Amino acid sequence: MSNTMTFPTYRGDMEYVCLGCDARYPIDQLHYTCPKCKGVFLLQDNNFSELEKTSGAAWRELFDMRAATKNPALRGIFRFYELMAPVVSQEDIVYLGEGNTPITHASPALEQKIAHRMAFKNDGQNPSASFKDRGMACAFSYLRHLVAKHDWEHVITICASTGDTSASAALYAAYVGDPLKSVVLLPQGKVTAQQLSQPLGSGATVLEIPGVFDDCMKVVEHLADHYRVALLNSKNAWRILGQESYAFEVAQWYDWDMAGKAIFVPIGNAGNITAIMCGFLKLHRLGIIDTLPRIFGVQSEHADPVFRYYAQPNDSRAYAPVKVQPSVAQAAMIGNPVSFPRVKKLVDDYVALGGDGIFQVVQVREQRIIESMLLANRHGHISCTQGGECLAGLLKAKELGLIGDELAILDATAHALKFAGFQDQYYQNSFDAEYGITPDPALANAPKLVIGADEKKMLSESAYTVKAAENVVKTLGLSARSDS
Numbered sequence: 001m002s003n004t005m006t007f008p009t010y011r012g013d014m015e016y017v018c019l020g021c022d023a024r025y026p027i028d029q030l031h032y033t034c035p036k037c038k039g040v041f042l043l044q045d046n047n048f049s050e051l052e053k054t055s056g057a058a059w060r061e062l063f064d065m066r067a068a069t070k071n072p073a074l075r076g077i078f079r080f081y082e083l084m085a086p087v088v089s090q091e092d093i094v095y096l097g098e099g100n101t102p103i104t105h106a107s108p109a110l111e112q113k114i115a116h117r118m119a120f121k122n123d124g125q126n127p128s129a130s131f132k133d134r135g136m137a138c139a140f141s142y143l144r145h146l147v148a149k150h151d152w153e154h155v156i157t158i159c160a161s162t163g164d165t166s167a168s169a170a171l172y173a174a175y176v177g178d179p180l181k182s183v184v185l186l187p188q189g190k191v192t193a194q195q196l197s198q199p200l201g202s203g204a205t206v207l208e209i210p211g212v213f214d215d216c217m218k219v220v221e222h223l224a225d226h227y228r229v230a231l232l233n234s235k236n237a238w239r240i241l242g243q244e245s246y247a248f249e250v251a252q253w254y255d256w257d258m259a260g261k262a263i264f265v266p267i268g269n270a271g272n273i274t275a276i277m278c279g280f281l282k283l284h285r286l287g288i289i290d291t292l293p294r295i296f297g298v299q300s301e302h303a304d305p306v307f308r309y310y311a312q313p314n315d316s317r318a319y320a321p322v323k324v325q326p327s328v329a330q331a332a333m334i335g336n337p338v339s340f341p342r343v344k345k346l347v348d349d350y351v352a353l354g355g356d357g358i359f360q361v362v363q364v365r366e367q368r369i370i371e372s373m374l375l376a377n378r379h380g381h382i383s384c385t386q387g388g389e390c391l392a393g394l395l396k397a398k399e400l401g402l403i404g405d406e407l408a409i410l411d412a413t414a415h416a417l418k419f420a421g422f423q424d425q426y427y428q429n430s431f432d433a434e435y436g437i438t439p440d441p442a443l444a445n446a447p448k449l450v451i452g453a454d455e456k457k458m459l460s461e462s463a464y465t466v467k468a469a470e471n472v473v474k475t476l477g478l479s480a481r482s483d484s
């Protein structure tokens with residue numbers, strides 16, 4: 001078996017399918033919303049029944065074999081090429097190391113503390129440090145395919161962002177280069193300094209407006225409707241496809257056995273949870289898994305439209321956007337999720353197969369979100385605030401009796417470092433009142449100065465070293481080595 005596996009020969013026959021009116025559109029153009037009804041799209045492979053002719057066992061074997069390939073085009077999310085975007089060729093595929101992120105089982109002490117078996121999947125260990133890279137790798141591969149096909153000369157890629165979409169879009173655009181040029185639109189002051197530094201560093205044009213994400217989204221939607229731009233928000237259905245790889249990787253890690261597992265996902269624009277449900281449904285349809293895992297969506301009390309929708313009785317649910325309040329789960333601070341219609345459709349399909357209770361949405365408090373993040377990170381995990389939101393969601397699900405002894409797999413959607421500012425605010429008790437967070441001083445951590453600069457000036461170099469060491473000894477209460 002060669003390590004550079006040959007590229008798959010299967011090609012799909014893909015179409016955009018409108019979830020509003022079932023209209024179908026060819027994929028040789030960029031579409032974001034249905035020209036007829038403004039509905040959102042999912043991409044469908046009309047040849048999918050061809051894939052069903054291969055047994056689940058044969059698929060599992062193929063994907064397991066591909067996990068060892070050194071062919072970059074098949075190393076990332078396109079390990080699952082046939083289920084992803086089987087219209088792009090090997091040369092189109094952009095691989096920057098996305099996907100294949102580790103699943104880290106809870107540290108023994110953390111597991112004992114929360115009294116539940118759980119693991120984090122660290123999607124912060126993607127190239128731009130969030131799961132958004134999964135979707136961008138797919139969207140940019142398809143874009144490269146289109147650009148080559150039409151011989152386009154200038155392509156402006158644009159997105160609105162709570163921070164991570166723009167970081168990811170700018171990174172992939174910078175890598176692909178001409179004729180792509182990246183423009184990102186951010187809510188002024190509502191992305192972290194680290195997230196802002198990312199598109200700036202990648203050389204994107206960074207535009208800001210006052211307001212929140214939902215305001216930015218309206219502007220880029222207007223642009224996408226009236227001008228020639230490539231929209232990279234999750235309205236772009238190619239991003240949803242790429243993000244399905246999260247589900248495929250979780251299933252593969254647990255040897256394709258999803259029985260007794262529950263996946264916790266933070267919901268912002270709802271693209272990620274849509275993709276994860278799509279992914280598991282595909283695996284199920286091909287017989288690659290025979291049980292669907294349970295899915296728990298988690299929302300902050302400060303941005304909870306999806307929670308509110310599912311909290312209503314089954315037969316009289318009405319969707320309404322909410323006005324968001326400041327949230328430490330800032331990347332999910334969205335009041336009118338673009339992918340809500342997708343969630344609705346997918347949940348119906350998911351529940352039809354898996355029964356009531358297979359899909360749940362829980363709502364969590366800001367205080368719990370930040371403290372869950374701190375708790376996870378103090379036990380050696382690398383959780384962002386949205387990963388903390390998932391842990392808060394697990395605790396809430398336990399309190400409400402919604403979860404039994406299932407293994408909980410929590411999505412740490414970004415790297416903790418991107419949200420270090422919220423950790424600082426907690427430690428320094430400097431949150432604005434609107435967050436509704438009262439820090440516990442016992443959890444604060446701060447650097448301790450061992451010796452002052454003035455004192456340093458008075459001492460010789462060697463005396464300074466000894467004095468500093470003596471101060472450390474006093475601080476820590478160290479006892480001498482027996483042989484010294």
Ligand SMILES: *Cc1c(COP(=O)(O)O)cnc(C)c1O
Nearest residue numbers: 164268269270271272331413414
């Ligand atoms: C985008 C994002 C989310 C929300 O995901 P959606 O697909 O918008 O629901 C959660 N966490 C992080 C870190 C993100 O960047």
Ligand SMILES: [Zn+2]
Nearest residue numbers: 018021034037
């Ligand atoms: Zn339509």
